[in-house]
Amino acid sequence: MEVKRSEKDREFVDKVEELSGESVNACIRCGTCSAGCPFVKEMDVLPERIFKRVVLGDKEGILEKNTMWICAACYTCSVRCPRDIDIASIMEAVRQIVLRDNVDKVEVEEVENLQDLPQLAVVGCFRKETG
Amino acid sequence: MEDGLLYYPGCTLKTKASDYEESAKAVMEKLGRPLVEMDDWYCCGAVQSLSTDDIMHQIAPIRTLCCAQEQGETEVVTLCDMCFNVLRRANTRAKENEDDLETMNEFLDEDPDYEGNVETYHLFEILRDMKDEIEKAVKRPLDDLKIAPYYGCMLLRPSEVAIDDTEDPQIMEDxxxxxxxxxxxxxxxxxxxxxxxxxxxSDIVEKRVEDIVGRAVEDGADAIALSCPLCQFNLDYHQRATEFEVPVFYLTELMALAFGLDIGKEIGMKKHRVEPNALLKEKGYME
Amino acid sequence: MAENEDEEQEMIEIFAMGKKYEVPKGLTIMTALEYAGYKFVRGCGCRGGFCGACATVFRKKDEYKLRMDLACQTAAEDGMYLVQLPFVPAVREEYDIEEVDPEEHDNVLLDYYPEIARCVSCNTCTKSCPQDLDVMDFVQAALRGDIERTADLSFDCIQCGLCTIRCPADIKHYHLAQMARRIHGKYNQEYSDELQKRLEEIEEGKYDEKMKELIEMCEEDLRERYEERDMQGEEEG
Known part of the structure; x- marks a missing residue:
């Protein structure tokens, strides 16, 4: 399949690769990442499909999915990938592209049961979901 | 530090996970390697920042390693799995990337430079090498308890910081x-x-808890043992959304129990949502 | 006067909001700006380094760093670039002091100021504090639930807000610390018998006469009385 990308699409691919330090083209679509992911049931699209969209430079298509926000960086996919792609870092790169526009995915003032939560949960969540 | 171990607590050990800190301190005292808290330390950030260009979020763990360095120490031990993961990964990044370390040191500004000579350990790595001492310290074997170990993520992944086999760990079983x-x-x-x-x-977490605890129950476990304060919180607190009532112990609480320490009164087991007392009374470990 | 050349005032150049002015050497940033023609309605207060109203941001000649301090306490230097901050619009959370017992909450400060969980330990707050407080250290103490340490380390905070203006995590250090000190004062510190005694005396009207005397005084006498006041208070009376 010949992949045609506009310059804008190319910019997105480059940004993901730059932030993650990973090569998205290394993916062979084996699906190991999706098979081992404990959160796939909650995801709009499988991690492996996110890869395909990154390769295509489909920024808009990816950003409307919840996959990267459901990923909790447990690294199961990263340790199992036969091509040694650190998929967790790709997810982080996509999150960062959103967050760096000064976006918060969690409402800091609206968190419920704060007094019940251990600090590391709050710190972790804010690091992954606030810009 | 002769026999003592320089100890980095992390924020949660001072509040929600105080059971872990108390029991670990008591156990290590008993084993002759007391935990000595660092003079200064900072919140590690709990999750490792994965972006190549993000040095800012590496500063906090490096600052803590600098504190160890300034105390004249070369080893730091953590109890919390998340702290362990972040400290070790930030340290690895600093040691292996000269440019990154330079940027970090420039950022640390008026503070002393980090020289990259501190090693980070999780408590389990220390305990793994103390099998004889542990065996000798057991006064009240836990032979009536069926325990399912739970590792979670941060001790095992990614591979470069793993303390054991990423797919088939044995450290807790042993x-x-x-x-x-x-x-x-x-x-x-x-x-x-x-x-x-x-x-x-929390809906996502509840499903995970249902799955993980459910399987342990199905296999006949009386309780779960672990070391991460976030896993402990999730597996314990979110059982309220399930049919289960399985105590979730820090491994050091079980050690304290086996060592015959005053568990439940002076040390540990005060902040569990699922009360372990009923199980421990039933099995004769508590009056 | 013209024959005494030595007494002629040496002048320096400053840049206020980017515009160049010549002002006499030896002024504070605040008085230098006033000399240049600025009139402060907000952004100034006690002029003694206590009230924290005159937070200022400046850069020194040939320096790459932005510096922060109090305009009334910092000498204007040749080549300085200056701007005065009239106000810091940071949110201060509302709470009922009766309902923030640290015995009942593991981490009441995190509860009201959850953004402290975003601290990256960059230390920018500490570097911008005109009181030389260990600001980052008290935020870290707050995060781990140590109210006493937060209160102690922030005791000399004058609420200028410079830490908050600079924080990449949008933490409101000075409001957080004030809450910590209030909780510490109410729940942890010993109750003062002397204070209770004095309150009762006031209620009983012991000072009514003296208060009336003050209220009726003319400004000049009042000023004189103020100048002569005894800072430590007189023995019994």
Whole structure:
């Protein structure tokens, strides 16, 4: 399949690769990442499909999915990938592209049961979901 | 530091996970390697920042390693799995990337430079090498307890910081056997508990807990043993959304129990949502 | 006067909001700006370094760093670039002091100021504090639930807000610390018998006469009385 990308699409691919330090083209679509992911049931699209969209430079298509926000960086996919792609870092790169526009995915003032939560949960969540 | 170990607590050990700190301190005292808290330390950030260009979020763990360096020490031990993961990864990044270390040091500004000579350890790595001492310290073997070990993510992944085999770890199984407990094989023991989603997506965590605890119960476990304060919170607190009532112990609480320490009164087991007392009374470990 | 050349005032150049002015050497940033023609309605207060109203941001000649301090306490230097901050619009959370017992909450400060969980330990707050407080250290103490340490380390905070203006995590250090000190004062510190005694005396009207005397005084006498006041208070009376 010949992949045609506009310059804008190319910019997105480059940004993901730059932030993650990973090569998205290394993916062979084996699906190991999706098979081992404990959160796939909650995801709009499988991690492996996110890869395909990154390769295509489909920024808009990816950003409307919840996959990267459901990923909790447990690294199961990263340790199992036969091509040694650190998929967790790709997810982080996509999150960062959103967050760096000064976006918060969690409402800091609206968190419920704060007094019940251990600090590391709050710190972790804010690091992954606030810009 | 002669026999003592320089100890980095992390924020949660001072509040929600104080049971872990108390029991670990008591156990290590008993084993002759007391935990000595660092003079200064900072919140590690709980999750490692994965962006190549993001040095800012590496500063906090490096600052803590600098504190160890300034105390004249070369080793730091953590109890919390998340702190362990972040400290070790930030340290690895600093040691292996000269440019990154330089940027960090420039950022640290008026503070002393980090020289990259501190090593980070999780308590389990220390305990793994103390099998004889542990065996000798057991006064009250846990032979009536069936325990399912649970590792979660941060001790095992990614591979470069793992303290054991990423897919088939044995470190906790070995220790539980030394304590005399019956180890329940737990195929879910390396699956994520839902982590920080507990803040705003508890539905996700509840499903993970249902799955992980459910399997342990199915396999006959009386209780679960672990070391991560976030896993402990999730597996314990979110059982309220399930039919289960399985105590979730820090491994050091079980050690303290096996060592005959005053568990439940002076040390540990005060902040569990699922009260372990009923189980421990039933099995004769508590009056 | 013209024959005494030595007494002629040496002048320096400053840049206020980017515009160049010549002002006499030896002024504070605040008085230098006033000399240049600025009139402060907000962004100034006690002029003694206590009230924290005159937070200022400046850069020194040939320096790459932005510096922060109090305009009334910092000498204007040749080549300085200056701007005065009239106000810091940071949110201060509302709470009922009766309902923030640290015995009942593991981490009441995190509860009201959850953004402290975003601290990256960059130390920018500490570097911008005109009081030389260990600001980052008290935020870290707050995060781990140590109210006493937060209160102690922030005791000399004058609420200028410079830490908050600079924080990449949007933490409101000075409001957080004030809450910590209030909780510490109410729940942890010993109750003062002397204070209770004095309150009762006031209620009983012991000072009514003296208060009336003050209220009726003319400004000049009042000023004189103020100048002569005894800072430590007189023995019994």
């Amino acid at each position: 220790m539980l056997e030394l304590l005399g407990a019956e180890v329940i094989e737990n195929p879910k023991r390396t699956e994520c508990c839902g982590s920080y989603h507990t803040v705003n997506r």
